Amino acid sequence: MKKILALCVALAAISLNLSAQFVVSGVVKDALTNETLPSVNVLYGKGQGVVTDLDGKFEVSLPKGEYEFQFMFVGYTTQNMRVSIFDTNLSLVIQLESEVLNEVNVTADIAVGRRTPVAFSNIDPRKIREELGTQDLPLLLNSTPGVYATSSGGGDGDARINIRGFNQRYVAVMIDGVPMNDMENGWVYWSNWFGLDGVTNRVQVQRGLGASKLAVPSIGGTINISTAGIEEKKKITISSEYGNNFNARLMVGLNSGRLKNGWGITSAFSIKRNDGWVDHLGSRQLFYYFKVTKEFTETQNLTFSIMGSPQMHEQRIGRQPLYIYSRSMAEDLGQDVPNADAAPGTLLYGDFGARYNPYWGTLARTRNNPNAESEEMADRVNYYHKPIINIKHFWTPDPKLAISNVVYASFGNGGGTALKSGAYNQYGQTDFQTIYNINSYGSIFDHPGDPQFVSDTSQYKSTNYLTSRINNHVWVGLLSTFKYKWTKTFELSGGIDARYYHTDRYAIVYDLLGGDYAVPNASGFDQNNPDKLVVRENEKFDYHIRSYVRQQGAFFLGEYKKNNWSAFVNATASLMTYNRINYFGKKLDDGTYPTSGTKAFPGATIKGGFNVNLSKQQSIFVNTGYISRAPMLNNIYNSTSLDTYANLNNEKLSAIEGGYMFNSKEWSLTANAYYTIWNNKPVIQTVSIGTESYRVSVPGMNALHKGVELDGEYKIDNKLNIEGAISFGNWEWTSNREAIVTSEDGTTVLDTVVFSAKGVRVGDAAQTQASFGVRWAPFKGFYIKPRFTFFTNNFADFSPESLAGTNANRQSWEMPSYYLIDINFGYNYKLNKSGDQLGLKVNLMNVTDNLYISDARNNEYGSNFDAASAGVYVGMGFRWNIGLQYTF
DSSP: OHHHHHHHHHHHHHHHHHHOEEEEEEEEEETTTOOBOTTOEEEETTTEEEEOOTTSEEEEEEESEEEEEEEEOTTBOOEEEEEEESSSOEEEEEEEOBSSOOHHHHHSOOOOTTTSOSEEEEEOHHHHHHHOTTSOHHHHGGGSTTEEEEOTTSOTTOOEEEETTBOGGGEEEEETTEEOSOTTTOOOOGGGGTTGGGGEEEEEEEETTOSOOSSSOOSSEEEEEEEOOTTSOOEEEEEEEEEGGGEEEEEEEEEOOSOTTSEEEEEEEEEEEEOOSSTTOOEEEEEEEEEEEEEEETTEEEEEEEEEOOEEEEOOOSOBOHHHHOHHHHHHTTOOOSOTTSOTTSTTTOOOOTTOOOSEEEEOOOSSOTTOOOEEEESOEEEEEOOEEEEEEEEEEETTEEEEEEEEEEEEEEEEEEESSOOBOTTSSBOHHHHHHHHHHOOSSSOTTOTTTOSOTTOOEESSOEEEEEEEEEEEEEEEEEEEEOSSSEEEEEEEEEEEEEEEEEEEEEEOTTOSEEOOOGGGSOTTOTTOOOBOTTOEEEEEEEEEEEEEEEEEEEEEEETTEEEEEEEEEEEEEEEEEETTSOOOTTSOOOBOOOEEEEEEEEEEEEEEEOSSSEEEEEEEEEEEEOOOGGGTBOTTSSOBOSSOOOEEEEEEEEEEEEEOSSEEEEEEEEEEEEEEEEEEEEEEETTEEEEEEEEEEEEEEEEEEEEEEEEOSSSEEEEEEEEEEEEEEOOEEEEEEEOTTSOSEEEEEEEEOTTOBOOSSEEEEEEEEEEEOOSTTEEEEEEEEEEEEEEOBOOGGGSSGGGTTOOOOEEOOEEEEEEEEEEEEEOSTTOOEEEEEEEEESTTOOOOEEEEETTSSOSSSSTTTOEEEEOOOOEEEEEEEEEO
16 A cells, blocks of 8 residues: 555656656847847747737746747848757757848948857946946946056046057947047047947957958957837836935936837936046046937938037046055065155155046245145146047848948047146146246246237246147048848948048147246248247147048958858958148248148058857858058158158958857857067157157067957856956067167158067057956846956066167066956846836956056156066046946
8 A cells, every 4th residue: 555655756756756847948140230020920839829018028937858949030141940858947049040121230240159250248237337337338348358558647538459469559449330439649538438338239349350340340349339229119117326425317318219100219318527536636527328219111321320429527647666556565565765754645656556646736826916825736637528420321122232431530629738848846746826927927038028029017927837739630531331132141331431620729728827928949930931930829839730631441341151161252452642731831832731741551451260069059260361551650750750650551461260169058258369570560769869859650569469369157046146357468579670860851861779679578458358247146137247457477568769779679567467356246027017127237347356456558758678667557446436327
């Protein structure tokens, strides 16, 4: 009887186990845009199925066993997936590939896993929302392999980013497929769009040659930023953030989604003020964004967008000796710290801490008001406004053909202030008061009135004053692209990339600091106005240069995809032309201003690659290419003159890269290796001969960048996932070259200086990097995300001039390794069935308050190639930020 009872119990247990239901849930997304897809048919079993909801999500309950799921949606390739249910619930993410030529796939150059043979990382909106806080966007990307980003001097918008050892002059930054790098020098000014994260739906970092098909490609990588549009759900977002040092921000965003009449609106407005973690490094910023789209038919739409960020932010420009920040850290590095007997709290003694900033002081303007109170003011202030306007027309006249035309323009106005010559008091601050007193009351060196130039003896001459270097520009461009689906397996793209850019650069007297006029050097005046020998506030002096940059380019891209294979070949050709006018130069006989004449440089690119899907989980890729890149404007002209540097040639880059990708329900892993030869990198240096200094171009500086990168994520369950990245770089200079120093007019050779940098490590970025993070959501709505980031093999940037004679091939100073620990956590509460949501987040950055060196330049304060000789920036210590967001 007992045996029968036991058998019945066992059979009942087996029956219950077999009939137990497990939840299979998931979300279906577009593989290219990462947008969720509603109304996708999800089929399983025999005739059973569900449809994804408005968020692209589905959920079914099934007993354990093997199931064949099928995902079907009009315009997308049907995907089959075998699902095994054992003793736990499952969560799936399905990405469908579009069969239709859509706007993103034509214009944005977005890489797709298991198809595009390049190394890339996606940063989704959730990561941006949860981790960015009030930082500049590049700092969020330090969790990406091969990336090194710092806040430089610590001012808002002054962040910089390196990818694989190439600084951001060689990293293409694109917003909705439109290039953002400055046309003069390739730099990226992040302060020009500080609030863009409010409308960003994805950031993709492509490393190496990347997937960009434009005529002037990047070398280090590409950062693609995509903004939200008509495809998004209707929502309004109001958010407020507050952090240390009164770092406050308010943002309002609106997305109408797709309205019934084919219209769609996306807009955002943000305001920010920050007193600065670094002493007196405040900012005041606005951001506006407005996009309107009209879909005339399913095959044609027109989009207009405008964005801008009028801003003012104080800057810490100059690097300091390490002991100025921390004597103990300098001593720990073996530095013989000077001035041990000096009084603490003085400039001689240093030890001011990581927040130290010498570029501010106090001033009481007592000349006309003896009772005036002292006010704080900054030496270095950047103020700028650069509205960016895009008009995009997209048309698919045939299911096989898509045509996109984008006209864009930007109009930048602003500049940056600085004292004519630095002046600091014994406490290490800018001594505005002494400057003011000398200017407004005279001194034994400069008699009030200076009758040589001003007959009115009540006029006072300023010997030191604030200047502002103005940079106003106009930039207009056209991107015209077609994509044709030749066959089911082959697509052909092509188009033109045309840009026109001109900039007006000049200096003005910004603040005479108590005086009435100033007398610059004789060469600093308009030669067409010989009677003008003094300048007053807001008047131009020193130089007035207009520079022109024009680009004409064409590009072609062929893409092949069949079964498990995909491949591409991309070719571009471009012509860069430069010209410069000197408005302070003596007019010619025909009444025109002197010009440099047109300088033309052709460029070209050829690159290609292939991807092979070895299985449903594994794939490999290889890409290779050659780039001949025209020199940028600031590498052609000698400072603000019409003179050009000698030996101007294109930069030449050859690269090959291979990678492996693995994806499963729990694991995702990417491993890749790269080998990049960079020839003829332009390096501009100042060379001293006797008592004179000359700026020269060092031709033919060559480097080899090679390394391996790993990037992965492990999803333990729906509540816990771990992600990590690690990269090992080996970047070295491989050349010795000579620089020819000529007279200002270029007719006389004054000297030849030989440099040798063979085997010297490339500086300015950590060559080894590791990042590990965890996201844990123990209960619904709550998450916590600790992250650890580590940098080492970080060498100081250097001047090739220092690598001459006995210092040839001498290694730059290696900065100490450092780590950062950040913790982000928050709670999102769904208010009702309509999806209204209230979210709270907290960002804790550098929670251990680690003191570290983020940037360094070799031998700025000596010649010993060590910590004592280097000029450094130290990174920011512990910061916090609290954010509240309401979405409805």
